[in-house]
Amino acid sequence: MSKEGALDLASGVGGKIEKNEVLSAVDQYEKYHASFGGNEEQRKANYSDMVNKYYDLSTSFYEFGWGESFHFAPRWEGESLRESIKRHEHFLALQLGLKPGQKVLDVGCGIGGPLREIARFSSTAITGLNNNEYQISRGKELNRITRVDKTCDFVKADFMKMTFPDNTFDAVYAIEATCHAPDALGCYNEIYRVLKPGQHFAAYEWCMTDSFDSKNQVHQKIKEEIELGNGLPDVRSTRQCLEALKLAGFEVIWEKDLALDSPMPWYAPLDPRHFSLSSFRLTAIGRFVTRNLVKVLEYVRLAPEGSQRVQAFLEKAAEGLVAGGRKEIFTPMYFFLVRKPHSGSTSAEAS
Template identity: 80%
Template sequence: MSKTGAFDMASGVGGNIHKTQVLSLYEKYHAFYGGEEEERKTNYTDMVNKYYDLVTSFYEYGWGESFHFAARWKGESLRESIKRNEHFLALQLGLKPGQKVLDVGCGIGGPLREIARFSSTSVTGINNNEYQITRGKELNGIAGVEKTCVFVKADFMKMPFPDNTFDAAYAIAATCHAADIYGCYKEIYRVLKPGQCFAAYEWCMTDAFDPNNAEHQKIKAEIEIGDGLLRSTRQCLEALKQAGFELIWEKDLASDCPVPWYLPFDKNHLSLSSFRLTPLGRFFTRNLVKALEFLGFAPKGSLRVQEFLEKAAEGLVEGGRKEIFTPVYFFLARKLLPDSQ
């Protein structure tokens, strides 16, 4: 973790957003605050940018450089499981040294750097958020991968790349921000070379989710304020096939792991290795941010950001316990060769 202090986290939060505008600029779009899903879809670019301006420093402080969950085995730390899941994805894609790889919705580039070093490939990360790209470039320089890992500021629904550009593509907990998942997969299909593969870890509602269950809907709304628009695993698969991909295999990797993916957020769990994510750690962070904001070291509204991330954490734990939500729905798909279409 490169930003180790709560002071760095709180003082860096928010990009260019004035924190008194948190409610009007982000929360208004979400169901938890009375927002409509269609409005979120219409304004998804604006919403996603404002969301990541607000929370990037909080994520890096608590989670590290890779903003995603991971299927976890006994004896693994959270960080080890995240790295293993990134290596697993690279192996599933069959990456080879020198290939050009696309990271769709790359955040600040944690997976990008890890996968590039693990596979000796060149990875291009696409991201529409200037604040994250600036931070990602800084971290690339620190890691010494600035020649093989690059960022492109663009909307992943309209990528500025020619057809058939990349040898492989992946997305990790990113395409839940797409207003149209079919359109997103279709664009990835376009820039991928024929015969090559696309892999993803998707945030999804499982088959156990009941849209007529008020408690399930509440949990879904709480999760969505922390991460985008949630779809079912079936909706993702259908969109993938409609986009032209051949499905190789798919699985909810959370379904048979002995360590729950949501364990770091569980109020009954105490961990020294991921202390900042535990209830006690979040209590400490919340009060420190409150003090820093009161003293003027942190921008106004930083505590509000911390509060809605905690609300999302509650939804994640409940969604995981009830098995109605997964953040590690994995699939591997191939773009067909022209004579196979």
Template identity: 80%
Template sequence: MSRSGALDLATGLGGKIKKNEVQSAVEQYEKYHVCFGGDDDTRKTNYSDMVNKYYDLATSFYEYGWGESFHFAHRWNGESLRESIKRHEHYLALQLGLKPGMKVLDVGCGIGGPLREIARFSSTSITALNNNEYQISRGTELNRLVGLGDSCDFVKADFMKMPFADNTYDAVYAIEATCHAPDVVGCYKEIYRVLKPGQCFAAYEWCMTDNFDPNNETHQRIKAEIELGNGLPDIRSTNQCLEAVKLAGFEIISEKDLAADSPVPWYLPLDGSRFSLTSFRLTSIGRFITRTMVKTLEFVRLAPAGSARVSSFLETAAEGLVEGGRKEIFTPMYFFLAQKPL
């Protein structure tokens, strides 16, 4: 059900941004980042505008190239990317002990790919929190198409200020989403507040590893490329992430960088030096075709002006992610399971 055609990509590009304002939005988004003269403080102060612009601009590309679940996954030899993504979602559900009848919150849900998979796998009712109007409208449509319109819903809100009462949910999870938070302790405290005592929060976080050297110019460039291409105010270290969970009041049950022992490198789908028929659009040839197609669609005005620039910074992100993965200075799957004390 993912939008997979060229015209789907063109019509979806820009999300809720008016088509004649896409190029301006791209320019404003780029200026938040180091590569274009921006800084961490500006990104954190304006994180809501930055992240909303990012997902309006990038969601159509994500769905075209990746599918409905916008995340990486621990992957076994012989396992397809799609299979690994589903298993990654199932692993999260099993770690949380999700069972029928539980009320679950997905924090930063994208267009709801993980929500739909986890809801069907665990027979739970899931509320999806998202601050991007375009992704919510797209996710609501996809929920309806698979018959989850009544059991799962979307709420438009900022995860720094959730519109839920204290002690509402039986479980909370976040998949590569709270990396967008300008203040991760504040974000985790909000999750703590809405979670029932004795219940658990699980997450996959984007982090810099212990191998990252802040004084290394190459490492700094890679970090900046990942931030630019993924709408991030700043990428925290695994230690900073874990400390933030504790400061929010949680007790750590388990934590692990799942990328460290993944038999197949998590970044392999983005590696331009490999070829894959099942993930053809992510290969260097596939990305070249997409890039050419987007330029053509923009030239004939089927895609809005600025579309090719979005494609460009997403490719920069892919290159940064691959390089960060190879050097083992970045992980998109630092996993932790934490409990709110009784």
């Protein structure tokens, strides 16, 4: 674990939040969630503030553990986590049929890891939509370093009310991002509006599966841990997402929980029973080392007060994700490929 990596982690905690206000931001963030007295209605009503605080607080931890792409992927035996993540991104590009010169939208792009990978893989121009200023500034820096800044850019906007004109993009994708939307239909309506008629939208969604039982207290606790640790208003079911896509006006080409096809469990990088040198920082031992590193960095004031609290709710997230994966009640890779009909009317006009 390099000194530079540790210092980047320490300096990044809090994002654009003033360092002396990080602890207060953690308090405010946690209060949105059930474990701290919050509820789903509060999270949905204040989703923009909640999600922004979440990513200001957690982005440096994500980049420290995951690299530039913050998502899971189906993984083959002998394949590194990074290799599987790249393949998962290429799969999305191939399903969309991306072609050189097309104008593509990445909805909820994070710091742009998938954006850069897919842009280089498909020779397309990609716009990353993100409502978090810190992630955009980090993404722009990485775009310059990798020299894709001439064809790829970022727009700061809420994906519930995008600033683009109707029928702007040749393709749209989202990778484990639209789960932050307070309302799936509202989000899909906006994606439908900005997509050109006859073109495709593909995504990996975080969802509860048909095995989830809302009356089961263990299941409900796992769901709450996932929501707390990942800045989510509510984790919807695969059925709810599919229904919302149809109501938005999309034609469903195909959909499937790709976790069912993964030779290795998708949650293996976070599983205490799993060890990998290639993704050491995500393993139980790696997280233990990080936890103590953050404790030291906060003690010597290189990391702001509250950093350990961020580490703690991210640990809860890991526990919830692993438990949800083992019980097969949660998936981070419900995939769908849908098409906007050639009729071209927006869903708002049609309703």
